[in-house]
Amino acid sequence: MPKKAVPVVAAFVRDVSGRILLARRPPGKARAGLWEFPGGKVKPEETPEEALKRELQEELGVSAEVGQKLASVTHDYPEVTIELSLYEALIKGPVVPQEGQEVAWFKPRELFDLELCPADRKLLKILETCI
Numbered sequence: 386m387p388k389k390a391v392p393v394v395a396a397f398v399r400d401v402s403g404r405i406l407l408a409r410r411p412p413g414k415a416r417a418g419l420w421e422f423p424g425g426k427v428k429p430e431e432t433p434e435e436a437l438k439r440e441l442q443e444e445l446g447v448s449a450e451v452g453q454k455l456a457s458v459t460h461d462y463p464e465v466t467i468e469l470s471l472y473e474a475l476i477k478g479p480v481v482p483q484e485g486q487e488v489a490w491f492k493p494r495e496l497f498d499l500e501l502c503p504a505d506r507k508l509l510k511i512l513e514t515c516i
């Protein structure tokens with residue numbers, strides 16, 4: 386039986402100079418130390434947009450407007466299968482990491498040299514011609 390994929394939403398946020406916001410997974414979590422787009426799991430009662438707004442508020446202390454879905458991939462990790470969807474998002478106010486996690490802004494070409502979560506590598510492959 387194929388495993389049921391857990392829905393995960395993530396944000397593609399750019400600053401005025403075109404750099405992209407990433408967060409580093411904190412120690413103790415699966416894939417600790419790897420970079421990812423900010424976001425998290427969608428709860429059963431939420432739409433993807435609601436989940437992403439909640440995650441950005443909880444993780445980065447910002448409110449956000451969620452735009453169009455850019456890409457979506459399925460990935461099997463040893464402990465979970467995820468369906469990861471990346472949405473454009475506009476954030477309001479300064480990013481203040483709420484969980485002690487490292488965050489940073491990267492130029493598009495710098496993303497390709499980062500240690501990313503494996504699912505994000507797949508996303509990047511889809512997006513590489515348009516970022």
Ligand SMILES: Nc1nc2c([nH]c(=O)n2[C@@H]2O[C@H](COP(=O)(O)OP(=O)(O)OP(=O)(O)O)[C@@H](O)[C@H]2O)c(=O)[nH]1
Binds near residue numbers: 394416422425469
């Ligand atoms: N947020 C986020 N998660 C990602 C990305 N790429 C990726 O493989 N994941 C995986 O998707 C899952 C999301 O879990 P999470 O830990 O961020 O979500 P959460 O905060 O809602 O859940 P938790 O309370 O169980 O920790 C993890 O297995 C994580 O490794 C990404 O770009 N952003």
